[in-house]
Amino acid sequence: MxxxxxxxxxxxxxxxxxxxxxxxxxxxxxxxxxxxxxxxxxxxxxxxxxxxxxxxxxxxxxxxxxxxxxxxxxxxxxxxxxxxxxxxxxxxxxxxxxxxxxxxxxxxxxxxxFDADADPWFHHAEQLGDRYWFVSFKGVLTEVDLGGAVAVVKSARPLVGAAGQRAGWRPGGYQPFAIDPSGRWLVVAMHDKGSEGSHKRPARRLWMFDMAAGTRVASAPGQGSVSLTFSRSGQRLQALDGEKGALHVWRWGERGKLTPISSVARAGEAAIHLESHD
Incomplete structure (x- = not known):
């Protein structure tokens, strides 16, 4: 039903x-x-x-x-x-x-x-109007315009530099990245020593990017995050801890500064995804 x-x-x-x-x-x-x-x-x-x-x-x-x-x-x-x-x-x-x-x-x-064998995409996407963003298992961010009768790729760029690739840094989780409502800030749940099959691994670090400049501007402890989302105001970032089942909420500051607001020790049994309606 x-x-x-x-x-x-x-x-x-x-x-x-x-x-x-x-x-x-x-x-x-x-x-x-x-x-x-x-x-x-x-x-x-x-x-x-x-x-x-x-x-x-x-x-x-x-x-x-x-x-x-x-x-x-x-x-x-x-x-x-x-x-x-x-x-x-x-x-x-x-x-x-x-x-x-x-x-x-x-x-x-x-x-x-994308090449589904060499570097598949997570199915999770972030949307602003007709613009959708996808992240690949190896950390390539791609923007696609889905407004027309045929999808059009607008841009694609790697999120992981050469040193990060050597250390095996990759995105992981179920909602492994979030873009704020303005379309400027990107947060990605990242883990090191990544390999084939590690794409659902909880985060060791959260990486913050300035989408306008195309650069990483901050990093923070991952808190085991597997799902991320911004509040509709863009003033808060929320994350689900895939290891402990906790919900973490931070105040979003300029250039990715996170200030803890609250945590819920057990947000729900087997909680996986997040949606913000505020």
């Missing part, structure tokens, strides 16, 4: 029956997303064949199923109300555009943007 709740009171409003295909997986952002115009809810399926269920919130019913072989996750465009993209196993981004009735009106697949 897809349940709809009031975001202010959390009161239940209504529910819509879904096909028995929904992916039973960790609650990554890209598995259930609203379209840019808020009319459709898009639900990731896996049977294990992949597809997207399209739910029309105006009609309160399922209106279509979009087959998405080899592709995973939902990345809605902001400027086009019924367009979304997906990461594909061959390193490409597929983009689907829906019409007003929730049916596919266009489907495009761009050129390969």
């Amino acid at each position: 897809l349940e709809v709740h009031d975001t202010e009171s959390l009161a239940f409003k209504y529910e819509i029956a879904l096909p028995a295909k929904r992916a039973q997986a960790l609650n990554y952002r890209g598995l259930v997303r609203a379209s840019g115009n808020g009319r459709f809810v898009l639900v990731q399926n896996a049977t294990p064949a992949t597809s997207i269920t399209v739910v029309d919130l105006q009609q309160r019913k399922v209106v279509s199923e979009v087959p998405t072989p080899g592709c995973w996750g939902i990345l809605p465009a902001a400027s086009h109300g019924s367009r979304f993209s997906m990461l594909c196993g061959d390193g490409k981004l597929a983009t689907v555009t829906l019409d007003d009735s929730g049916q596919v009106s266009d489907r495009q697949i761009g050129e390969a943007v």
